[in-house]
Amino acid sequence: MKLSTGEKVFQVFLILFVIILCITMIYPFLHVLSISFSTPAEALRPGIHFYPKEVSFFAWKRVLTTDTVWQTMGNTVFRTVVGTVLTLVFLSLGAYPLSRKYLPHRGFYTMFIVVTMFFGGGLIPTYLLIKSLGLINSLWVYIVPGLLSTFNLLLLRNFFMGIPEELEDSAKIDGANDMRILFTIVIPLSKPVLATLALWTAVGHWNAWFDAMLYMQDQSKIVLQLFLRRLVISAEGDPMLPLPTNEQAPEMVKAAIIMFTALPILMIYPFLQRFFVKGIMVGSLKG
Incomplete structure (x- = not known):
């Protein structure tokens, strides 16, 4: 042309x-x-x-030989891996019934869930709820409060609605129940959207620091991003990793910890990126 x-x-x-x-x-x-x-x-x-x-290699040696860095990295890996897996499981369990036409009052349940996208309790009520649940100073505070995202739930529901119902009907004729249909037919056909949601969830967990600052008083359970924030915004650094003197350029250590924090998620992203566009487009076709 x-x-x-x-x-x-x-x-x-x-x-x-x-x-x-x-x-x-x-x-x-x-x-x-x-x-x-x-x-x-x-x-x-x-x-x-x-x-x-x-x-x-002074800065990298300083970072890699600090126990606190690896401790906070372990907490971050725990919340990222466990949080992403549990989120995908609960999203699937919630989106599948909402995508089936035979669910009684499906429209009411969907609207009830959508309302949560526009209204929230606020910071203080949320903190009181977290405290009443006994999640303060618990690693599960990083995972349980944000286990389900309304937007992701609706996106996955729309994707499930696009799967032909004939597949489900044929499986039921062979004696399969709803749980078996979900895990053996629906989920294997939903790899693009699940990979997209996994990427979103993993990046969100990896970058999160505000909840650790609010709910975590035990410094051994903070995440890497909060540790990085304290290190970067403070001239002296974090007490668990004091910065060198000006003659030794503290910017070196700051730069090393920034790269150390960013590299893992950057290495994972290319493996899931090929599903990204397809997962969003297919999951947004039906309302």
Whole structure:
């Protein structure tokens, strides 16, 4: 197909825009990564850092040999893995019956769930509820309160509604019950949307820190992101990982802990990204 002059100019500007956008996203990572592997003098040098001109492993050694870093990493991995798995299980158990036409009062239940997207109790009532449930200083406080997302539940429900009912009818003729149909037919056919929801949930758990600041008084149970926040916003760092003196460039340690925190989720994302667009588009077709 032959393009007009205007269309060619538009494509050129579009390509340039995308290139500039990619540079603005990639450069911060390169800058931080370069600082984390630089010597103190190089880290304190103003200007653009694409790569370390003088390599030093001081910051990474400092981070990787700190027990608190691995302890908080373990708490973060626990909430991410367990929280994501349980969320997918409960989303599936909730979305499947809502997607079936034979569920009595299905419209009422759906509307009742949708209302929770627009109204919330607020911070203080939520804290009192968490306290009354005995979740303060418990690792389960990271998982139980956010176990179900209304938006994700509706997205998965819409995807389930798109699965042909004939598959379910044939399975029932063979004697399968609803639970067996869900786990042997519906869920295997829902890999794109489940992978998308897993990615959203995992990233949300990995980046979360506010709930740890509110509900966790035991410092041995805080998550890596809260530890990172304390380290970055404080000039002296966290008491569990004091920053070096100015002569030793504390920015090196800050950069190293930032990269240490970001790399695991960045490594997982490419494996689930191919399901991302397909899962969103298919799950949003039916209302």
